[in-house]
Amino acid sequence: MSIAKTPQPPYYAVTFTSIRTEGDNGYDEMANRMEELSANQAGFLGMEHAQSDGLSITICYWESLEAITDWKQNSEHQIAQAKGYETFYQAFATRICKVERDNIFEKK
Amino acid sequence: MSIAKTPQPPYYAVTFTSIRTEGDNGYDEMANRMEELSANQAGFLGMEHAQSDGLSITICYWESLEAITDWKQNSEHQIAQAKGYETFYQAFATRICKVERDNIFEKK
Numbered sequence: 001m002s003i004a005k006t007p008q009p010p011y012y013a014v015t016f017t018s019i020r021t022e023g024d025n026g027y028d029e030m031a032n033r034m035e036e037l038s039a040n041q042a043g044f045l046g047m048e049h050a051q052s053d054g055l056s057i058t059i060c061y062w063e064s065l066e067a068i069t070d071w072k073q074n075s076e077h078q079i080a081q082a083k084g085y086e087t088f089y090q091a092f093a094t095r096i097c098k099v100e101r102d103n104i105f106e107k108k
Numbered sequence: 109m110s111i112a113k114t115p116q117p118p119y120y121a122v123t124f125t126s127i128r129t130e131g132d133n134g135y136d137e138m139a140n141r142m143e144e145l146s147a148n149q150a151g152f153l154g155m156e157h158a159q160s161d162g163l164s165i166t167i168c169y170w171e172s173l174e175a176i177t178d179w180k181q182n183s184e185h186q187i188a189q190a191k192g193y194e195t196f197y198q199a200f201a202t203r204i205c206k207v208e209r210d211n212i213f214e215k216k
Contacts, residue, residue, distance in 0.1 A: 001163045003125050003201045013123065013205055015167060017111050017156050021215070048125050050158040050165045055109045057158045057165045059123060091214040093111045097121055097205035106199040107129070 004046025004061050009099045011045060012062040018092035019054055025087050030080050037076060043067025061099070068096060112154025112169050117207045119153060120170040126200035127162055133195050138188050145184060151175025169207070176204060 020027065038044055038060060045061035062068050071077060084092065128135065146152055146168060153169035170176050179185060192200065 001161055003127065003163070003199055006201075006203075009203075013121075013203065015121065015123065017167070019111065048163065048165060050160045050163050052158045052160055053109055055111070055156065055158050057156060057167065059125070059165065085213065089213065089215070091111055093114075093213075094211040095114075095117075095121065095207045096209040097207050099203045099205050101204040103202040105193065105197065105201075107197070 013097040014060045015095045016058045019090045041071045121205040122168045123203045124166045127198045
């Protein structure tokens, strides 16, 4: 994972913060498939992910709200979302955000 | 760390994704101090943090853009920001975001 190379704002971010239930329950396979599938969606700009101390944060960047809605309604993603509620997560927060400004730094 | 208990949108999120340079260089002490200081700022709503595979993600939630500006201009925080550029980070991205919608789930 690295820092996503996003365009000039405005664009959109979906932050997904989650705490898992016990056990894998098919999660890793599903997560890999969703990562592959989302990266191929129209309007996808990039993804960042980290997890520690039981907390996982994934941020996906998108060109528009329409791109986010299209991804939410993807049929395979809808099955994954249902398994999220039923099986994978003890708790989660999804936040739909408009990125208004950014500051990107890379040491020379 | 847990999922931040944020109010009904709209509110603001500042995402900070970073890759560190080698060594501690006083980072841990500074990070702890900044966490304490930001949590006491007016308009602070919560924080989420995770790090893995060399990538760190911190999301701070704020009531308003004014609260974000005030925190950015805090004098101790300005010293920390300067050390961020000079010493702590190989690369980072700060993104100022308006949270337009959210979906919070907790299993019963």
